Amino acid sequence: MVKEMESKGLTRAREIYQDRTLRVKELKAEGGSIIGYLCIYPVLEMMTALDLVPYRIFGDMGEPITKADAYLPTVVCPFLRSSLDLELKGKYAFLDGMVMAHICDVGDRVAHIWRSYTNYPYFYFIDVPHTVHRAAQEAFKEEIKGFKKSLESFTGKELSLEKLKKAIEVHNRQRTLVKELYDLRKPDPPLVSGTEILQVMVALASIPVEEGNELLRQAIAEAKERKGGHEKQTARLLIWGSIIDDISLIEMIESVGANVVMDDTCVGTRFYWPEVELTEDPLDGLAYRYLVGINCPRTFREAVFGETKKDYMADLESRFSYLKYYAREWNVNGVLLQSVKYCDTHGYEVPGVKDYFDSLGLPSTYLEHDYSQGSLAPLRTRVQAFLETLG
Amino acid sequence: MTQEKKRAINRLKSMYPIRAQIDETYRRSVEAVKAGEPTAWVMLNFLEGDAILNAMGIEAIYPENYGAVCAAMGAAQPYLDRCEEEGFPTHMCGYARNCIGYTARMMRDLGEEIPPEAPMGGMPKPALLVSRVAACDAGFKWFQALGRYMDVPVWTLEMPVPGVKEGLSEGVYERNIGFITKELREFVSLLERLLGRRMNWDKLSETVHDLEKIGRVWHETNELRKAIPCPMHSRDFWTCMTGAATPTGDFKEKLKLYQNLYDEVKYRVDNKIGSIAEEKYRLGFTDLPPWHSLRLFDTLAEGGWNFVIETWGYHPPIPMDLTGVDDPLERIARSSYGGFITSRYKRALEDGEYLGFLGYPNLEYARDYKLDGFFLHPLLTCRTASTHLWYVQDRLMQKLNVPSILIEGDIVDIRLFDLADALKKAEAFEEIMEHYKKVRREEGMEW
Numbered sequence: 154m155v156k157e158m159e160s161k162g163l164t165r166a167r168e169i170y171q172d173r174t175l176r177v178k179e180l181k182a183e184g185g186s187i188i189g190y191l192c193i194y195p196v197l198e199m200m201t202a203l204d205l206v207p208y209r210i211f212g213d214m215g216e217p218i219t220k221a222d223a224y225l226p227t228v229v230c231p232f233l234r235s236s237l238d239l240e241l242k243g244k245y246a247f248l249d250g251m252v253m254a255h256i257c258d259v260g261d262r263v264a265h266i267w268r269s270y271t272n273y274p275y276f277y278f279i280d281v282p283h284t285v286h287r288a289a290q291e292a293f294k295e296e297i298k299g300f301k302k303s304l305e306s307f308t309g310k311e312l313s314l315e316k317l318k319k320a321i322e323v324h325n326r327q328r329t330l331v332k333e334l335y336d337l338r339k340p341d342p343p344l345v346s347g348t349e350i351l352q353v354m355v356a357l358a359s360i361p362v363e364e365g366n367e368l369l370r371q372a373i374a375e376a377k378e379r380k381g382g383h384e385k386q387t388a389r390l391l392i393w394g395s396i397i398d399d400i401s402l403i404e405m406i407e408s409v410g411a412n413v414v415m416d417d418t419c420v421g422t423r424f425y426w427p428e429v430e431l432t433e434d435p436l437d438g439l440a441y442r443y444l445v446g447i448n449c450p451r452t453f454r455e456a457v458f459g460e461t462k463k464d465y466m467a468d469l470e471s472r473f474s475y476l477k478y479y480a481r482e483w484n485v486n487g488v489l490l491q492s493v494k495y496c497d498t499h500g501y502e503v504p505g506v507k508d509y510f511d512s513l514g515l516p517s518t519y520l521e522h523d524y525s526q527g528s529l530a531p532l533r534t535r536v537q538a539f540l541e542t543l544g
Numbered sequence: 545m546t547q548e549k550k551r552a553i554n555r556l557k558s559m560y561p562i563r564a565q566i567d568e569t570y571r572r573s574v575e576a577v578k579a580g581e582p583t584a585w586v587m588l589n590f591l592e593g594d595a596i597l598n599a600m601g602i603e604a605i606y607p608e609n610y611g612a613v614c615a616a617m618g619a620a621q622p623y624l625d626r627c628e629e630e631g632f633p634t635h636m637c638g639y640a641r642n643c644i645g646y647t648a649r650m651m652r653d654l655g656e657e658i659p660p661e662a663p664m665g666g667m668p669k670p671a672l673l674v675s676r677v678a679a680c681d682a683g684f685k686w687f688q689a690l691g692r693y694m695d696v697p698v699w700t701l702e703m704p705v706p707g708v709k710e711g712l713s714e715g716v717y718e719r720n721i722g723f724i725t726k727e728l729r730e731f732v733s734l735l736e737r738l739l740g741r742r743m744n745w746d747k748l749s750e751t752v753h754d755l756e757k758i759g760r761v762w763h764e765t766n767e768l769r770k771a772i773p774c775p776m777h778s779r780d781f782w783t784c785m786t787g788a789a790t791p792t793g794d795f796k797e798k799l800k801l802y803q804n805l806y807d808e809v810k811y812r813v814d815n816k817i818g819s820i821a822e823e824k825y826r827l828g829f830t831d832l833p834p835w836h837s838l839r840l841f842d843t844l845a846e847g848g849w850n851f852v853i854e855t856w857g858y859h860p861p862i863p864m865d866l867t868g869v870d871d872p873l874e875r876i877a878r879s880s881y882g883g884f885i886t887s888r889y890k891r892a893l894e895d896g897e898y899l900g901f902l903g904y905p906n907l908e909y910a911r912d913y914k915l916d917g918f919f920l921h922p923l924l925t926c927r928t929a930s931t932h933l934w935y936v937q938d939r940l941m942q943k944l945n946v947p948s949i950l951i952e953g954d955i956v957d958i959r960l961f962d963l964a965d966a967l968k969k970a971e972a973f974e975e976i977m978e979h980y981k982k983v984r985r986e987e988g989m990e991w
Contacts, residue, residue: 296706
């Protein structure tokens with residue numbers, strides 16, 4: 154049952170963003186089971202269908218990393234270091250279990266290290282293939298079948314196909330509502346800011362899916378009632394890259410004269426855009442959505458499977474054509490490519506994705522930061538300089 | 545008359561022909577291109593693709609190895625700089641940046657001609673890129689990124705790496721063998737289409753068997769290093785590892801060379817000949833060494849430091865009984881997945897360890913090779929080599945009272961390694977090793 158909330162819509166999202174445990178701690182007190190998950194590959198629908206509450210693991214850009222450095226070198230993803238740091242400080246102690254996946258090579262190691270130093274009643278690791286063709290899809294289907302079985306064993310409940318299909322529908326509804334909310338960024342000026350959008354996305358990752366859907370409906374209604382939206386700016390930016398789970402970066406960009414109108418990050422479109430096709434065996438649709446539908450650089454893609462000829466532009470088109478759609482539909486006139494330091498999967502991608510935006514005639518610039526609020530100050534000047542080039 | 549200073553590390557004579565065969569790789573690849581034969585740039589791939597390429601008559605070149613060559617010969621810096629100019633972040637893998645810079649120069653400045661300054665004759669433009677996914681994101685992202693410079697097809701070798709507990713769940717092992725085998729069949733199909741010729745399956749079977757034999761004798765050689773004093777130093781391992789981990793050339797000839805190596809090491813064991821004059825400390829080393837500063841090991845050898853075992857991922861797979869497995873592709877799958885990836889999963893889980901592939905082997909090494917310490921070398925540009933080392937350090941100490949020294953550096957970029965500082969730290973570490981020798985003895989441990 155969806156809880157009656159005191160605050161609503163964007164205000165509620167901001168409150169949850171500011172204290173992500175606000176709702177799950179209530180649910181926990183009521184006897185609910187909260188399962189943490191890292192990144193976007195754990196299959197949420199299965200957890201929802203078994204009445205578990207998925208709770209996404211994030212880091213904290215405002216919290217200095219003090220404990221994790223005893224377990225991880227400083228030259229690995231600062232987001233993962235920050236996440237492990239929060240775990241070691243007991244900030245995820247309320248969780249009943251944890252699901253991690255092969256999100257990237259460092260993420261894989263961190264998952265096993267995490268498991269070694271914690272003692273959750275439930276822990277599961279999902280291996281994710283790195284290619285997307287038929288054999289990989291079949292292998293991934295079997296992999297998530299194993300995940301399903303382990304959840305059934307943990308909860309002592311059977312996960313029926315009907316329940317799973319229902320959960321898929323609820324999560325798909327959320328994805329549709331997110332797209333509706335994103336549509337409100339299309340007007341000039343947009344009806345919702347990039348900062349507000351991120352607050353909603355983080356809130357959705359912190360509450361049960363049905364409650365998230367209600368929150369989205371309220372946020373959409375609220376934004377639609379706005380007259381004139383936010384301040385009109387010359388720059389309408391798309392943000393591409395590694396995880397952004399903190400509003401500091403977006404706030405900084407929006408404070409120097411830009412509207413952030415679209416994103417390609419894993420707290421935004423990368424997570425919510427692909428829907429699950431309701432296939433006869435729901436595992437087929439789920440395997441496809443999570444392996445093929447999610448477009449993260451951690452997976453290898455090519456224009457044609459097993460191609461004997463290669464064409465660079467065709468390759469870029471097959472990997473990034475969705476960005477053309479985003480740019481056109483959201484009337485983007487500049488792109489900020491950003492990544493946390495030491496992220497290999499994004500790092501190798503930068504010149505290629507930049508080439509693609511060049512081919513579209515869209516100016517772009519690349520920023521790197523160390524996932525701390527302090528590291529954003531020097532970037533401010535670079536963003537301002539980039540905005541000047543947009544006129 | 546001046547007396548020549550005796551070298552601190554007693555190198556194996558049988559190592560030199562192996563090195564010579566490895567060095568031949570570059571010359572052979574250039575000749576292959578001149579003769580119109582196909583070549584491929586290949587990532588170290590846990591022996592998933594090497595036998596297949598060999599059987600199809602494709603000359604394989606390993607740009608990772610070439611990165612080490614460029615580093616050791618002081619030729620890497622201009623390629624690293626070029627990679628940076630191309631817009632790639634500087635924190636990326638040194639081998640990859642060397643290769644991307646090299647490729648940009650070859651393809652954009654020189655019209656596909658090998659750069660004249662390239663060491664060992666350089667790497668010619670390949671007909672195919674073969675990447676891998678296991679254990680390293682650079683393993684496939686790097687070759688994907690080369691698409692900017694070369695319109696060359698890329699094949700990505702899949703390799704599941706499940707969690708320790710999940711990997712031991714019912715049905716998972718055989719399912720993954722099936723997946724890998726299916727993928728390899730697709731790989732063969734691609735090669736057939738690319739080259740316009742069919743796979744000779746008998747030849748592939750023979751090649752797979754040859755590679756298994758090389759792996760077996762190389763594995764047994766490394767087992768001999770458990771002897772005290774250790775007969776073979778890590779310097780010899782590193783020289784020989786590429787011949788077996790990234791095999792090229794005539795596999796039958798290679799087998800003979802590794803058999804000679806085994807014989808020499810066995811002779812040393814039988815006659816209690818160590819690889820350094822006086823073995824005071826037995827150490828493990830992980831990950832790759834600073835290729836540009838290998839004299840570090842000579843200096844440490846003078847102080848009695850013998851390096852007796854190295855990173856698991858560069859060792860041969862643990863030999864398996866594959867009797868009755870006739871399909872060569874399935875043999876490869878079983879050997880690569882079962883011999884490399886999951887070979888220690890069962891024992892890791894029994895030991896309560898979850899980093900079964902690259903972390904746990906170090907604990908086994910410490911016990912089996914009776915190590916006094918571990919030299920951990922996190923590579924500042926390599927997450928694969930570094931992410932787990934702090935964990936390994938903690939586990940070695942908590943479970944086995946084996947101390948380790950962490951010295952940061954890089955395989956290619958000499959600016960990231962401070963030799964003098966490393967030696968200073970090593971001096972202090974001797975006292976720590978002495979202390980824990982006593983602790984282990986007091987606790988009734990075997991060494």
